[in-house]
Amino acid sequence: MEPIRRALISVTDKTGVVEFGQFLAQHKVEILSTGGTAKMMREGGVPVVEVSDYTGFPEMLDGRVKTLHPKVHGGILGRRDLTAHREQMAQHGIGPIDLVVVNLYQFEKAVAQPGCTLDDAIENIDIGGPTMLRAAAKNYKAVTVVVDPQDYHRVMEEMKRHKGATTVGLRFQLARKVFQVTHEYDGAISAYLAKALAC
Numbered sequence: 001m002e003p004i005r006r007a008l009i010s011v012t013d014k015t016g017v018v019e020f021g022q023f024l025a026q027h028k029v030e031i032l033s034t035g036g037t038a039k040m041m042r043e044g045g046v047p048v049v050e051v052s053d054y055t056g057f058p059e060m061l062d063g064r065v066k067t068l069h070p071k072v073h074g075g076i077l078g079r080r081d082l083t084a085h086r087e088q089m090a091q092h093g094i095g096p097i098d099l100v101v102v103n104l105y106q107f108e109k110a111v112a113q114p115g116c117t118l119d120d121a122i123e124n125i126d127i128g129g130p131t132m133l134r135a136a137a138k139n140y141k142a143v144t145v146v147v148d149p150q151d152y153h154r155v156m157e158e159m160k161r162h163k164g165a166t167t168v169g170l171r172f173q174l175a176r177k178v179f180q181v182t183h184e185y186d187g188a189i190s191a192y193l194a195k196a197l198a199c
Contacts (some may be wrong), residue, residue: 002080003164004144007099008032008051008072008132009041012106013149018044020101020152027164029099032072068128076100076135080142099155100136101146104129104181108188118196125189130182137175144171147181 007029011017014037021031021041033041033048041048055069075097079085089096110116110124136145144155144166151174158166 001162001165001167002098002142003027003162004029004098004159004166006030006032006075006095006097007101008076008097009048009101010034010037010051010129010132011101011103011149013103014040015149016152017041017101017149018046020149020156021046021048023156023159024099027159029164032097068131070094072097072132073135076132076143077139079139097136097143099144099146100132102129102132103147103149104133104185107185107192111192121192121196126185130185133178133182137178140171140175141168145174145178147174147178151177 004024004027007024009017009021009031010033017037018041022044024031025046031041031046031048032051032054034051038048038050051069051072055071070092071094074089074092074094078089078094078096080096088094105124105126107121107124107126111121113120133145133147136143146152146155154170154174155166158170
């Protein structure tokens with residue numbers, strides 16, 4: 001088992017994220033982050049690298065484009081067991097990302113607000129989050145993915161027991177949870193749009 005060396009953390013629900021970041025920093029994990037998550041962790045004494053600094057590409061289009069970049073998705077999706085993948089990653093300066101911690105814009109909470117318009121609802125559809133989560137879950141043999149803050153302790157316990165690594169069993173369980181969460185998220189969006197269409 002390879003230890004976690006680089007993590008990407010970008011969360012809407014910030015419950016416990018500073019403590020988790022502190023734990024990762026103590027285990028010499030480089031943390032990539034964005035926006036409010038990066039700010040909160042810095043305030044908690046956790047060193048972070050802004051994703052825009054890591055990719056060399058600025059956040060743009062009112063935040064719509066910040067993590068959709070080959071250095072992010074290549075780092076998540078690259079298969080460590082394939083020589084061709086490792087060579088291509090090295091050729092393009094793509095480092096592996098071993099841990100992805102993401103939760104999604106709170107779409108259902110947003111559309112429940114009085115006066116929420118269709119345009120408001122559309123702006124609260126997360127694009128980068130589900131993309132990173134699904135990529136990490138697809139590559140669960142190498143990447144640990146956390147969509148729920150309640151699972152931070154499970155990752156920390158395994159890292160303590162396995163010299164900074166997690167087991168494939170835990171990674172598979174967390175990957176399954178990702179697909180359940182993104183399925184429900186897409187279902188909520190679809191249901192809202194169907195209702196909007198009927199009006």
